[in-house]
Amino acid sequence: MSWELLRLHAPALLIAVPLVASFAMPILGRTKLSRGIIALGAMALTSCIAIFLSYTVYTSGVLLYVFGAESPALSIPPDSGGIPIRIIFTIDALSAFMTLIVAIVGFSVFLYSMSSDQRHTGLEGYYTLFLMMIAGILGMVNTGDLFNFFVFLEISSLAGAGLVAFRIEKGKAVEGALKFAVLSTMGALLLLFAVGIFYWQYDALNIAAIASRMQFSLLDQIALVMLVAALAMKCGSVPLHFWTPDAYSMAPSSVTAMLVVSSQASLYGLFRVIFTLYGIKLDWVTVGWIVIALGMLSMFVGVTMAIPQKDVKRLMAYHAISQTGYMLLGVGVGIAVLGDPASLQSYGMAAIDGGLFHIFNHAMYKGLLFLTAGAIIYVTGTRDMNAMGGLGHRMKYTMIFFMIGALAIAGIPPFNGFASKLVIYESVYRFSPVLAIIAMLVSILTLASFVKVFHSVFMGPELPEYDTGREVPLPMLLGMGLLAGIVIVIGIFPAPFIDHLVAPAAQALVNQAGYISAVAGGG
């Protein structure tokens, strides 16, 4: 395959590579070696394509890929009457930003999973679903077609549900998976209903085509409510968060780290719908305050629910809800001033920057924390924090990685959580000081909660039942180390990262006209 062909078809290969590996896995993945080679190789290849694709998009602008057409950029065929009829991948800077997250976390998680999951049977099915989930997430963040978004949402949700149930755990994991599957399907059906409303009104499924004809009629408002409800549930924001702790705590840890990214792809969908599909036409003050309210609730309820937890992964799951609140708060402030150019320029864009930056940082440090939790469970065999203690004597590296993750999530410099939270605090303070103060308070509670975890898991004398415990195998350490390295590097040098990766993504999110013209001009 020549270099030119690769460059041209990178968006298709991005989902084709994990899918081919996933389909071949049940046949070729019978032995441990072949399974490892296929899974890790496919994920490494996908990550390389994803990074290459992101680089292309950041340097040369929006990339179109029209499936099944004569040429990749032919978005509107001459005989279609001006409507983009085919499935189109519209990859702008925001999609590239999300793709980059999937690439980094996906690779670390697969590396980690090469050791952590090998004690179990049925692993060819496990990697089949895992690769399918990766393809689903990549499809969600890159597609420019609303119905296609629904399809990829279903792929990632159902594969995720299968993975949550992978370790049956006397039926508890199956219960969490069933809850996840039923709620995801309900959310996806709401989304499908909204897609139906758009199709009836505008004869189109393409996001850009619908956006360019958007009337904001009563039906569109109903569709907006359904889309926001469905996607807010999928991203685990508070009134609709109840599936998150069960699913996150029962899944194998490598899967949990990927479920976080899957939730963030739903968050991407929420922002894409609000900004690109509706844009300035919606009632931005109301919608903005709704998103802010969801964010504040998630933040506060998440952290207060986290403090009394005894199960280490359940505690982290509640923190994941709480951190999602920061992203909703940051971007919500951006939505609330969307129609006011002066405020948008002075602090709105900064708030959106902060929210998006936090998505990236959260994926890194939360992924890292879930992986360290998996390492602790791998060694001790329990998730109950009261039964742990003194693990710092035996698991030095895991302890260091845990400290890095915990300080990052609590927003302590010089880790990446501090950088994004500072951007959010500063911009939100200019919008409404009370919101910023609550956000800081939540950060303090987060720190308190993680100090408790750190103390009960790693500190204290060595317990006799774990004195044979050893450090986890090298692939697990490498997976955690990769994420920890990124947490530190971004924490120390946030400025170039914001300027070159986050700010273009935020610009792409707000620039609705650019998104529409990229598709409409492709004929």
Add this chain to the structure above:
Amino acid sequence: MQLSRIVRTAADILYPFILIFGLYIVIHGHLTPGGGFQGGAVIATGSVLLLVAFRYSELTGDLRKGWMKIFESGGLLLFIGTALAALLVGGVFFFNWLANTGSLFGIPVAFGPNPGEIYTAGVIPVMNLAVGIEVWGGLSLIVMYMMGDLEEGGERS
């Protein structure tokens, strides 16, 4: 427990007919109502019929789980392979590279009302076939796993 001789013989006789009918739906997917999924489901009902009339342990050959897994994966690989082959002939992923080429499934469609020619539509019948094989394997496997537990006292294979 064993079902009566009448049921077992009837299932034996019906099986090839169900298979032919399912394959008919699959291969005419681009002309008549139905297609890969529907036809595959019909074929899978044939496997289920045999599974109900006999025991899983009595089934042989391509009706075992191992073969069904290969059908499932093979169907999916054929599907995505057809889509990827478009890249090699210079098209886009999922480009219909067989249509109107005059080769297999490549006869151009006649204009206006016509009875329907089966060798048209390019890669669409190929993908229908792929989906049909995949659904046959997948649905049969689901039933086999569920009934396998029932019959063999919870043993998993």
